[in-house]
Amino acid sequence: MKTKVNRFITALLVMAMFFALTGCSGTPADDTNEPGTQGASTGEEIVSSKDTMTVAIDREPQSMDPTATNISITCTIVSQIFDTLLDFDPDMNIIPSLAESYEQIDDVTYKFNLRKGVKFHNGEELKASDVVFSLKRANEKPVSRAYTQEIDMEGFETPDDYTVIIRTKEPYAAFYQSLCVSRLSIVNEKATLEAENDVNSNPVGTGPFKFASWTAGDNVTIERNDDYWGETAKLKQVVFRIITEQSSRVVEIESGGVDAALVLPAVDYERLEDNEDIDLELYTSHYVRYIAFNTTQDSLADKRVRQALNYATDIDTIRDVLYTEKGAQKATTPVPPGIEGRHEDLAQYDYNPEKAKELLKEAGYDNDLEISFTYLGNTTNTLMGEMLQEQWKDVGVILTLNPLESGALTENANNMRQEVMPVRSAYSIGEAGEGLMKLFHSSNHGPGGSRVNYTNPRVDELLETAKVTMDENERNEMYREVQEIVHDEALMIYLCYEYTSVALGSKVRGFNPIPTERIDYSTIYFVE
Amino acid sequence: MPEKLLEVKNLKKYFKTKQGYLHAVDDVNFAINRGKTLSLVGESGCGKSTIGRVVLRLLEATAGEIYFEGANIRDLDKMQMRKYRKKMQIVFQDPYSSLDSRKSVYESIAEPLVVQKAFTNKKQYAKRVYELMDTSGLAQRFANAYPHELDGGRRQRVGIARALALNPSFIVLDEPVSALDVSIQAQVLNLLQQLQDDLNLTYLFISHDLSVVKHISDMVAVMYLGKIVELANCKSIFQNPVHPYTKALLSAVPIPKINVKLNRIILEGDVPSPINPKPGCRFAGRCRLCSSVCKESDPVLTEVDRGHFVSCFNK
Amino acid sequence: MLKYIIRRVLMLIPVMLGVSLVVFTLMYITPGNPAEILLGEEGGSKEAIELLEEEMGLNDPYIVRFGRFIWNLVSKGDLGTCYATRQPVSQRIAQTFPNTLKLAGLSVGLAVVIGVVLGIVSAVKQYSIFDNVAMALAMLGTSMPNFWQGLLLMILFSIHLQWLPASGFSSFKHMILPAVTIGTSSAAVIARMTRSSMLEVIRQDYISTARAKGQSEIVVILRHALKNALIPIITTVGIRFGVMMGGAVLTESIFAIPGIGKMMVDAIKARNYPVVQGGVLVIALAFSVVNLIVDILYAFADPRLKSQYR
């Protein structure tokens, strides 16, 4: 009698376990962060044998094809796998990379001597033909075209396997900088053609790390390239784990689940710093955040209205609320610090509601100006909208908040239907001209631009001539004039220069970021 | 010649099932004179309830004609049928499910009147409803009550009052008393008989309880698996049953008397399946007098005695 | 039984067609152009967008695109390529769907064990304190928004107690917290269903027959009552498993689990049409397969139905 009963109960449990078992046939725990046993010692700190690093990133990289990368995390990963002809050092000076030496022959011609014996990941040796192939290929791809427009596609010469002559259509001041961008990385011609131009599934580069695997939604893994031409990487493997939920990333670094975490909320900076097993690194980057006024909308066409809105906004409080003092630097001009040609002393629009009301009255409004604030519905933008709404109400401006999700937002902005909108722009090649061109040149309305959609022949003329003047001081003088015009026109409210935040485990060493937000993982190692 | 209120000719009703056609009613003929009661008696699954519903066209017959007061009601369209519905009503077996639990007694009784728009103002409706409650022996204080507050007997009286609402001439009584206790059963049976006499009603009384059938009916039709095996007036069915099934049926009824010799005929086996039945007499499998002819052809209702019909080969 | 399964599978086809039609239309009328989104804020200029649109075939009319989707599916079983990663959609689904299945399996397993036991005990001890407490807890389970519950669990167990990893999906340890988050609401539903169907069965005559035989109360409950109460329970478990298949979107995003739910949400936001259509189709197919399995389990649980399926 007893046996029947418990046989039945076990049947019930087995059924439930059957369900549970289907749920947990996961691979055995490959928990990677058990500290190693022994390690070689350098000075007082002993290098630990741990050679795999997990990094929590905030979104899915778009592709492994260098020509398709335009968000920072994709650039970071691609720049570990591929190299460019030239590169930046931490102070943004141009240093040789795949090109051992380079010289400018005349206004439009440049000669690059390639390093010898550089091996691609598939064993092929780097040749001049690869360089020409990469640049031509970049010119056909939608994203990377922007950086090869200046290069004359017919003007390539490869006198021998290790020298390349590149000509630009006309003199181009920022030519060297444009060659350092990861979009113009050098791919291997043979491998790319074999994969029918699909570099994405198996990227072959010359970089310190090789591509290992990419599980969409979960992680991208790269491994050390042992026969790297430069100093081989100390880490054997780097796993980039995709954790989109901001608070989960913070929890993961705090609980030691990952060795590094990127893009952290400013609100948690204080707590992360107090935590002694975490080093919070905050470094300036070539990004500027601003609130763009769409000048093609009639409500914002009048300069006085835009100036009034600048006076009506207590931007310092908003910045403290959104980014805290540690998280961002006050912005005084669209060009971030550390870039040649930045205008250092523009007179700022201080918080002066009375002046704002006068200007609005002058522009013919008395408490009946209605504007919409269109934005991506995340926490920071929502709070910004609510603060602006409150502050502008005091000067009689009714701001309606219109949160959209990313698809609708991009479509709305590309067709220039929005009025006021928060934007973040990048100076990807660290050169003022290229950035200002994208922000204020009349050819850059709608998609890809600064959403200000500003037309000013004087500004166009200044930017176009600067591009071709080789003399640095002249160029900077022109950039400064553009910044003065734009500042007077009050096309935007400068929000901040945002620090890029990286939280590292206390055992991580050799971390040296460069302002274009690319992190070089080949120099990183662990200590006990 | 007494007027035939209802006459049914070659009535058939087949239900479509996965395994084939279920012959619920298979070529049935009978007639009821006005003011009389014909009982359909038989065990479960013999098709008696189906006939009750088909006659009122609550279920559409597969074949055959139904003459009511001379007219074949199967040819009528929906509107004409509504007029005839006033004359024909039905009372059900389960007092619980035949009344809408969300409607009060007053509303249930008044419903047929409302549907047929019998009166113009509320006062006339109320007067008629009270009359009906009196005739069916229901105290007026129950007008506001709900079915779940009444016992079985009273619920059945509401069913009867509802059936009488449009003063019909013909009522189908589908096992009206089998769900009731013996003492209440007697009260309802007396009521039905008295109503028949007062209002000259014609009943089609459906039941499986032979003693109740003997008590109330003028004519009796014994059914087996969709066919009428014996049809005669009440006295001759109970005095000298002819069909072997009727004999077995009558012998099986327990008699509330002691020291009475019981020559009981115990039937073997079970009722066969009504789906795609084999030709020949349906009772052949269980009949003592079964011969080869019984197995091949279907017996037909033939007159054995004045007004006494049997469908069996060895009379 | 085989004939029944084939008939059910054939009946699936119109439903699947319907599902893809509904999703395709919904995606079609949603504003936002995938090419622009793909290029991101700083990326493309006007012609860059046109170039990409051409490549994605966005300019063809509605009928052509839907026809092409169905034709590829039917002829080559190819669900199209994901706009973003250029990988075939089927490969992306193959990477994400097993994780959701594992998670759903574990949480349903958890829910069944807790739910059924809670349900039986509170049915047997009806109106006792245990019954009230158990049902109150079950009710609490359903009332708590699971994304909030997930966050709280993560903070408690990953940071303060450091017992479990906060997110990710590599080992069994990673699955405990998300499974508990999703499992509790399902456990509550299953507990309530078990209790009501057990109460229904305990009222039947054959239970008093079993007691009249002198059978002990436990065996009466477990063998006689539970076996009959099994059918509604199986249905509920089936439905909960189906709901979890695509429904644990928020839990997946909080615990950074590469499940199909999260992939779908990101795909909808990025207007990644092929991934959305492919994903919803697979989820709908899985949901219908689970229903079919539930029906077949019926036959084993209840012999009366077995004859129907011959």
Next chain:
Amino acid sequence: MEQKNLLLKIKDLTINYNTYDGIVKAVEGLNLSMSNGQTLGLVGETGAGKTTTVKGIMRLLPDPPAKIVRGEIYFDGENLLKKSKKEMRSIRGKQISMIFQDPMTSLNPVMTVGDQIAETIRLHNDISKKQSFEEACTMLEQVGIKGERAGDYPHQLSGGMKQRVVIAMALACNPKLLIADEPTTALDVTIQAQVLEMMKKLIAQYNTSVIMITHDLGIVAETCDYIAIMYAGEIVEYGTKQHIFLNAKHPYTKGLFACIPDITAEDNKLTPIEGLMPDPTNLPKGCKFYPRCPMAGKECENENPANKEIENGHFVKCHFV
């Protein structure tokens, strides 16, 4: 009534149900006794308390809401109400077994009939599973069902066969007392005749005493030798078959006979008992039948009549006897 082979003695049994609408007095001071080999017919209408009484004997009444207020039930000399749960379990099915009314729902639909009978056998005899299944098959043969049908499920059998299975299950352990609660009410009359015939044969063969609960006096006439008429929780008349059928004295018993249609009777006159069953939540003070009794006098209204033995073994509870 000789004391020595007294199988069952119920003294002053009172059972109430406390429900939201008030306390239902289902059984009120019931006295009954039965000796071995006897078949007692318990006759009464709905709400008379028949089922409550027998469920009380088997102690199958669900405790809330039912409550056995007072009284003793002696079975084979021992008071069942004092027995522990475990002792009761060994009596149920072994010493006393019970058949319920509706065959359609009294068998477990998801177990084969063979297993259900074997379960009873294995509960009370320590034998192997296989052996108990064989014994179940022989039991089925006894009740007129072919042995191979033991593997069938209840839905594959007809109503009559299912009731035979229930009877087989009840008699499997050869109990001393079989309680049959309206065993054939749900069956068609020809099937009912078959089942009654088979029951009579088995009861004689096993020499089991039976309590037959029914409202059909025809069945009682055929199967029972002693009869108790119950009304509103009390036995109003008790006696042998001859006493009740030939010399019924209590007005309710006479009323019952008057209102039962009988196919052998000549005249068709039915005299119904007026009024309705009393509301169990407020029963009349005196004689329960007072409101419907044609012979009711003054003292009946407020004084409950004592149980008088008007002839040897014939008891009636009425003032005017």
Next chain:
Amino acid sequence: MSNVTLQESSELVPTYKKKSQKAEVWRRFCRNKKAVVGLIMLCVLIFAAIFAQYIAPYDPIEQNLKNRLQKPSVEHIFGTDELGRDILSRVIYGSRISVSVGLIAVGIACLLGGFLGAIAGYYGGSLDNVIMRFMDIAMAIPSILLNIAIVSALGSGLQNMMIAIGISTMPRYCRIMRSSIMSVRDQEFVEASKAAGASDFFIITQHIIPNSMAPMIVQISMSVGTAILSCASLSFIGLGIEPPTPEWGAMLSTGRDFIRNSPHITTFPGAAIMFAIYAMNLIGDGLRDALDPKLKD
């Protein structure tokens, strides 16, 4: 027979009132203590929604950035959020949105689903098949994905969210109405009114729908809770109601970034959501027992 009150004389026309059936359900509902607790909680919720402006201590939208992220204190019982707004007032005002979303979304689903279910259930045949296949399609797509797709298509906002939640819960109602109608359709009292010559319309409105309401009412109370949850989930993904209107889901969503140092921002909106859903579930259970005639004591 307990509560029947009518004078004996027959001439007086009875003013019959449909009272005791509703009274019966109400009496049984009140006996169930838990259900009454649920009802009280619901009343508190509705009271807060209607009289928000009187009982809320502060204006829910007015920011004061000086005392941001304050822990619960005497002036701010629930503390302040990331913009210094009083959380208690925002929770009180938030009940307006949640209760209205819950009721209207469920209203849409119940009417639409009930209507389709009624047609499918009563007429059956090919119509029933078509409707049911359509419902299978809607059921096969997980409701949260359906919500997101609809809201992305129509655009976010209170009204679109209600439509989305309504449409995605509609199949449940359709199934319930269909099955209860099919069980009522074959009852004998329907045949009786057919025999009296009643038209289809009369039968549906007088008999079929009133008797099918019980399971629908129970489902309504249950799914008001689910609707509130879906609304909160949509806000959590950023597709919710346009700020600054206070809504529990949105508060939870923006608060989650501050959860580590000031958890109180998420605790109270989360608790409010739980309070609402718990109340609706209690009422749902209470109604199920009260309306189920079989469960009569």
